[in-house]
Amino acid sequence: MQPLNNGIANVTEFRADGKALLYPFNCSDRQAQQPEVSTYTVADNGQSIHIASAQESFDLKVLAFAPKAMQLAMQVADQQLTFDYVKVDKVAPLCALPSGAAAEQARQSPYQASDFVAAPQLPAHPRMQRYLGTWAIGDVVELEIRRDPQGKAYLYHASNPNWHYLYNDVRWIGDALHFQSYSYSDKPELFSHPSHKSPTQVILQPTPDGKLRYLLTIEGRVFEETLTRTK
The missing domain is CATH 2.40.128 (Lipocalin)
Known part of the structure; x- marks a missing residue:
């Protein structure tokens, strides 16, 4: 994950067996802690990821996706938090990554059907x-x-x-x-x-x-x- 303003730069490993390992990092010390293990499922339309563990469960909305980058969002109260990710080969924080780089990598790529699933129909309405x-x-x-x-x-x-x-x-x-x-x-x-x-x-x-x-x-x-x- 691209570092947040508070220095948090976690790394998430999505495994093929449906397990998601979150490695907590902070750019102030860069010392890895023990990973937090959850399960994950991707919605059929590719627009969200559901994360569940014994402690909590929540959904991440997929705002942008590309082979090497993606942008996720999470709703907290009335605020939407966004997180930018870059695909890497090893567990290490991206503390040197320029701000906004991950989101731009995901956005500046050819459109794929999973990027945005069209559903233009209006529900019925008397007016x-x-x-x-x-x-x-x-x-x-x-x-x-x-x-x-x-x-x-x-x-x-x-x-x-x-x-x-x-x-x-x-x-x-x-x-x-x-x-x-x-x-x-x-x-x-x-x-x-x-x-x-x-x-x-x-x-x-x-x-x-x-x-x-x-x-x-x-x-x-x-x-x-x-x-x-x-x-």
Whole structure:
């Protein structure tokens, strides 16, 4: 694990037999303690890892994954903690690793289906018609909400030569539509772009004038725009 601000730089060994060994390290002394043994299971969609031991059990969300790096998150009360990992050949702390290196290694890589599992369908809602259509900021289309042949609504954004768009975690809270959006590129020169493989939390809220408030949470900051239905 890339060191945290408090110096903790634990190493976790995931074994093929379903055992996970956590080796505690701190960059202030780098003395390894006895490993803590747990079991682990990976969700079928690859989006989370469940850790269980006699003392506790918890879930780690997989935010990014690549052959040599991954980023995990854990929910603690109302705060999400993130942990960056690099795949190594031996048990040793990464105290010299530059900040953010692991997350960037995981993000700046080609998209794989396990990186983000698309689930764009909207649950049923009595005011669904209010959201259907193509929504834009000025002349730029941000998203569409369509119906499939079976009449079920889903989020959609057409791909372009640079970007593809995916959605999941779609849910209603009252009349507000919450979901996670995700974009990625097939072009290696765009892998370093902030939009490549970076999930964004989105909320759509109806306004009295028939438009939608468009709230995006990016790196903990909330940005607001107004969407207008174009068709």
